[in-house]
Amino acid sequence: MALTFRGGIHPDDRKDATKKKPIENLAPPETVVIPMSMHIGAPCTPTVSVGDTVKIGTVIGDSSAPLSAPIHASVSGTVTAVEPRLHPNGSRVMSVVIANDYENTIDQSVCPKGSFESLSPEDIISIVRNAGIVGLGGAGFPTHVKISSGLGKVDTLIINCAECEPYITSNYRAMIETPEEIIGGIRILMKAFGLSSAVIGIESNKLDAIPSLEKALPSGGGGIKIKTLKTKYPQGGEKQLIYSLTKREVPPGGLPAAVGCAVFNPDTCAAIYQAVTTGMPLVSRVVTVSGSAIANPKNLRCPVGTMVSDLVTACGGFKEEPYKIIAGGPMMGSALQGVDLPIIKSSNSILSFCGNEDTSVAEPQCIRCGRCVSVCPMNLMPIYIRMYYEKERYDELEKLNVSDCIECGSCAYVCPGRLFLTQTCRVAKARLAEYKKKGAN
Ligand code: SF4
Numbered sequence: 457m458a459l460t461f462r463g464g465i466h467p468d469d470r471k472d473a474t475k476k477k478p479i480e481n482l483a484p485p486e487t488v489v490i491p492m493s494m495h496i497g498a499p500c501t502p503t504v505s506v507g508d509t510v511k512i513g514t515v516i517g518d519s520s521a522p523l524s525a526p527i528h529a530s531v532s533g534t535v536t537a538v539e540p541r542l543h544p545n546g547s548r549v550m551s552v553v554i555a556n557d558y559e560n561t562i563d564q565s566v567c568p569k570g571s572f573e574s575l576s577p578e579d580i581i582s583i584v585r586n587a588g589i590v591g592l593g594g595a596g597f598p599t600h601v602k603i604s605s606g607l608g609k610v611d612t613l614i615i616n617c618a619e620c621e622p623y624i625t626s627n628y629r630a631m632i633e634t635p636e637e638i639i640g641g642i643r644i645l646m647k648a649f650g651l652s653s654a655v656i657g658i659e660s661n662k663l664d665a666i667p668s669l670e671k672a673l674p675s676g677g678g679g680i681k682i683k684t685l686k687t688k689y690p691q692g693g694e695k696q697l698i699y700s701l702t703k704r705e706v707p708p709g710g711l712p713a714a715v716g717c718a719v720f721n722p723d724t725c726a727a728i729y730q731a732v733t734t735g736m737p738l739v740s741r742v743v744t745v746s747g748s749a750i751a752n753p754k755n756l757r758c759p760v761g762t763m764v765s766d767l768v769t770a771c772g773g774f775k776e777e778p779y780k781i782i783a784g785g786p787m788m789g790s791a792l793q794g795v796d797l798p799i800i801k802s803s804n805s806i807l808s809f810c811g812n813e814d815t816s817v818a819e820p821q822c823i824r825c826g827r828c829v830s831v832c833p834m835n836l837m838p839i840y841i842r843m844y845y846e847k848e849r850y851d852e853l854e855k856l857n858v859s860d861c862i863e864c865g866s867c868a869y870v871c872p873g874r875l876f877l878t879q880t881c882r883v884a885k886a887r888l889a890e891y892k893k894k895g896a897n
């Protein structure tokens with residue numbers, strides 16, 4: 457029986473538009489705009505100036521803060537600007553702009569790091585940090601910190617191949633096309649954590665990726681097991697995935713390591729494999745470009761810093777002016793202000809939708825059906841969160857554990873009254889955090 461968790465929803469997965477399309481390399485962009493903040497934690501400070509020549513893999517930004525990750529040039533060429541530019545999160549962020557010389561010259565620091573068998577956990581952490589690897593599933597948490605903070609605590613390594621958000625197929629295509637990179641990265645992570653086993657969780661709508669992954673396993677499986685998960689959203693939520701695979705429950709406010717688990721995205725594993733075997737830092741990624749407004753949806757590999765407009769052009773442009781463009785999935789992604797924005801390390805998808813998919817109503821109203829409560833995978837009560845948020849009752853919001861909301865969007869998806877429940881929960885969380893901070897001062 458496929459493994460699952462409580463609550464959740466069953467949206468149409470809408471993956472058919474790109475599922476069968478092999479990953480294409482985008483034609484080299486003329487210019488890349490690389491923000492100095494593409495991860496959770498301290499932003500980097502630029503280490504290059506206007507006029508500098510850079511190669512693929514040259515460090516262009518770094519930070520001494522423990523929670524950060526360096527940033528590298530994704531094309532070779534000349535730095536033409538170091539200035540604040542619009543970031544996908546809507547703010548202006550210090551960025552390095554590079555004019556591509558189309559020479560694809562590789563920085564001399566990019567070289568293989570030797571057999572992973574001979575590396576210590578500290579060596580692996582250092583390689584991962586220097587390669588600027590962050591969680592590629594969308595969160596952007598620096599991977600070297602996830603490994604170092606889990607040493608001695610983690611007994612279960614989990615690879616999140618659920619890819620449960622509708623439309624997105626970048627992980628799926630990587631599982632089909634380059635499984636040896638994913639399995640290679642898992643083996644390196646097993647070495648780092650000192651574990652003899654790992655488990656890959658994959659949704660039942662991607663069963664054809666299993667033989668591909670199995671072929672890439674070392675003789676005898678190497679301790680790596682593949683388990684089938686029920687196709688249900690948000691199966692790829694860290695807490696839901698951990699529960700489905702291990703029946704362990706991450707406590708409120710806790711991290712996976714609190715229950716002995718560490719969860720990695722398959723693209724992150726592949727990036728670790730590349731960093732060790734070739735020395736190439738994280739300078740490119742696969743992005744699914746899809747949605748009803750896109751003429752020819754595709755999975756595209758592009759340099760970090762490529763403009764969204766370049767990806768849209770490579771997909772034949774828009775069929776009509778989209779009413780909404782989203783970075784990430786339709787459930788958890790965030791709306792973009794336009795297409796003159798760069799792809800960052802955590803951009804797994806760009807979706808755009810025609811106006812006839814706009815389901816919002818002029819006057820959202822609660823009809824007290826309770827559906828939002830029954831689908832919440834975190835056992836929260838979105839309807840009461842909304843009520844107490846409007847009354848600014850922070851004491852009640854705390855009792856309702858609003859901080860546990862993973863912003864999965866399931867409540868808003870099922871709400872017949874079309875209330876903006878996810879957005880309300882997101883703001884309520886932030887307001888409660890501010891309120892508690894003020895109280896502490
Ligand atoms: S799902 Fe919507 S309409 Fe139903 S109780 Fe929740 S908020 Fe109200």
Ligand code: SF4
Nearest residue numbers: 832861862864865867
């Ligand atoms: S309250 Fe949060 S966790 Fe629960 S369904 Fe809504 S968005 Fe998801």
